[in-house]
Amino acid sequence: MTKLLRDIALGHSQSIIEKARNGDDKAFTKLVGLWFKKIYNFCLKYFGDHDMAMETTQKTFIALYQNLTEIRDTERLKFWLYKVARNYCYEEGRKQKKTGLLSIFQNQEVEQKPDSYFHPERKLQTMEKEQWVSSLLLTLPDEQRTVIIMKEYEDMKFREIAEVLDISENTVKSRLYYGLKSLRKQIEQSGYAYKEEV
Amino acid sequence: MKKQFEEHHIVEYLYGEMSPADKKDFEEAMTQNPELENEVKAIQQVRETIGEMPEKEVVPPEIPYARLAFKDQKATQGWIKPLLAVAASIALLLVAGMYAEIHVRINDAGWYVGFGNPAPNDYVAKSEVENIVKEALQKQQASFSQQLTQTRDSVQRIYAALGSYEGVNAGSINREIPAKAVSENELRQQMASMQSTNRELLQNYLSAVNDQQQAYLQDALTQFSDYLQQQREEDLLMIQRNLIDLKAYQDAQKQETNQVLADIMQTVNRQE
Numbered sequence: 290m291t292k293l294l295r296d297i298a299l300g301h302s303q304s305i306i307e308k309a310r311n312g313d314d315k316a317f318t319k320l321v322g323l324w325f326k327k328i329y330n331f332c333l334k335y336f337g338d339h340d341m342a343m344e345t346t347q348k349t350f351i352a353l354y355q356n357l358t359e360i361r362d363t364e365r366l367k368f369w370l371y372k373v374a375r376n377y378c379y380e381e382g383r384k385q386k387k388t389g390l391l392s393i394f395q396n397q398e399v400e401q402k403p404d405s406y407f408h409p410e411r412k413l414q415t416m417e418k419e420q421w422v423s424s425l426l427l428t429l430p431d432e433q434r435t436v437i438i439m440k441e442y443e444d445m446k447f448r449e450i451a452e453v454l455d456i457s458e459n460t461v462k463s464r465l466y467y468g469l470k471s472l473r474k475q476i477e478q479s480g481y482a483y484k485e486e487v
Numbered sequence: 488m489k490k491q492f493e494e495h496h497i498v499e500y501l502y503g504e505m506s507p508a509d510k511k512d513f514e515e516a517m518t519q520n521p522e523l524e525n526e527v528k529a530i531q532q533v534r535e536t537i538g539e540m541p542e543k544e545v546v547p548p549e550i551p552y553a554r555l556a557f558k559d560q561k562a563t564q565g566w567i568k569p570l571l572a573v574a575a576s577i578a579l580l581l582v583a584g585m586y587a588e589i590h591v592r593i594n595d596a597g598w599y600v601g602f603g604n605p606a607p608n609d610y611v612a613k614s615e616v617e618n619i620v621k622e623a624l625q626k627q628q629a630s631f632s633q634q635l636t637q638t639r640d641s642v643q644r645i646y647a648a649l650g651s652y653e654g655v656n657a658g659s660i661n662r663e664i665p666a667k668a669v670s671e672n673e674l675r676q677q678m679a680s681m682q683s684t685n686r687e688l689l690q691n692y693l694s695a696v697n698d699q700q701q702a703y704l705q706d707a708l709t710q711f712s713d714y715l716q717q718q719r720e721e722d723l724l725m726i727q728r729n730l731i732d733l734k735a736y737q738d739a740q741k742q743e744t745n746q747v748l749a750d751i752m753q754t755v756n757r758q759e
Contacts, residue, residue, distance in 0.1 A: 316736045317552055322739030323746060325547040333543060347550060354552040422537050441538060442501065447504055462495035466530075469498075473533045 302363050302415030310357050313380050317357070321350050324366070327443070328374050331408045334438045335378045337423035347399055349374045371443070373437055382431060425475050492516055497527055544747070549736055578718060581711070593703070619692065623685050630684060634677045640665065 302323055310314030320446050328349055332342035352373050353360070360366045433456065439445045440461075453457045492513060499505040501514050517524040 315738060318735040318739045319742050321547050322742040326542065327547055329545045330542045409495040418671045419540055422540055425537065442540060459495055465498050469530050469533050472537060473529055476533065476536060
């Protein structure tokens with residue numbers, strides 16, 4: 290049933306793209322409604338900041354409006370949106386690094402507590418889990434972070450990620466592997482105990 | 488980890504993108520290689536830890552995407568906006584003036600705007616007054632000269648009729664008849680006639696000026712009425728556009744709701 294709904298949504302998306310390309314602004318608004326949440330969440334995980342994610346997402350859709358003629362089908366739209374969003378994320382990230390704003394998050398150490406103090410439940414009480422994971426992601430280099438977000442949260446195939454990032458599939462897998470290993474190291478340093486939680 | 492399985496095999500296995508044959512080999516290798524198995528488990532635990540980040544709900548902001556297409560056109564018509572702003576300010580002033588009893592007076596000396604009861608004076612420019620006086624004097628002088636000539640003629644005719652002044656020629660009459668020779672009654676009649684003529688001239692002039700001012704005011708009111716009509720049409724157009732945008736936003740919201748429902752159903756199916 291869910292798959293049916295998804296298929297209907299995608300089929301509808303295809304017809305919306307056609308209408309939007311023909312200058313139907315209402316269709317374009319619908320297109321934004323379909324994809325805005327996905328792109329926003331991608332950017333949110335990249336930055337860990339609502340305002341920056343919102344700004345980058347809006348830029349992405351403004352760019353989409355101006356380049357609708359490039360979009361032929363739903364799959365192309367998906368690749369295009371992620372590619373442009375990723376580029377804007379990199380660009381915005383570089384700007385923020387220059388102004389020193391993003392570095393506040395990126396250079397911060399994941400919170401460490403003495404063993405006697407640490408406990409997963411207390412960790413959850415004292416720190417929002419999502420913020421903690423977000424801060425973990427921000428410790429990664431841009432390339433590894435992007436791949437992890439696309440694979441882990443956007444549920445993209447290796448082939449799709451490779452196409453969006455314009456790299457080989459093996460490079461995608463390699464970045465994913467080393468990114469996850471790096472996260473593992475960060476998590477261990479923070480004192481997070483998997484088995485206790487499980 | 489054995490040599491035949493590298494890092495990319497681990498992620499392929501973990502994310503379910505390994506062929507069945509390779510998967511079987513990989514699982515066999517894990518049973519024989521605890522180091523590989525631990526590595527896989529550790530990375531899987533990382534995935535489970537970071538995987539707890541559900542998508543945030545967000546409402547797409549209402550961005551005027553359509554207007555971006557007209558950006559260049561707007562740039563060339565950049566003067567319209569300040570012009571409309573000025574027009575709107577004037578309209579606002581006039582609407583406020585209706586309640587504040589605003590008065591606008593226009594003459595050669597400039598524009599006057601005031602609130603409350605207007606000052607009773609009707610301003611006449613200095614040059615206008617000078618012209619009026621000059622014109623009146625010229626006409627009075629001409630009229631006086633004409634009447635004086637007529638008077639001389641009539642006196643001459645009287646002397647000629649009486650016949651008591653023989654030998655006196657017309658030239659001597661001209662020289663010897665002073666203004667005093669005219670009777671007081673005649674002079675009064677002449678003066679009264681002159682005053683009447685002057686009054687008539689002045690009345691005609693003021694009437695013409697008044698007509699001109701009325702025509703000007705009527706023209707200004709017509710133009711203002713046209714402007715208000717145009718402004719009303721533009722406002723209606725703007726309201727219509729906003730309603731269209733609102734409808735589009737509602738459609739987008741419906742689409743968003745469908746998407747949320749699809750996600751919820753997908754989550755439920757996964758849990759099942």
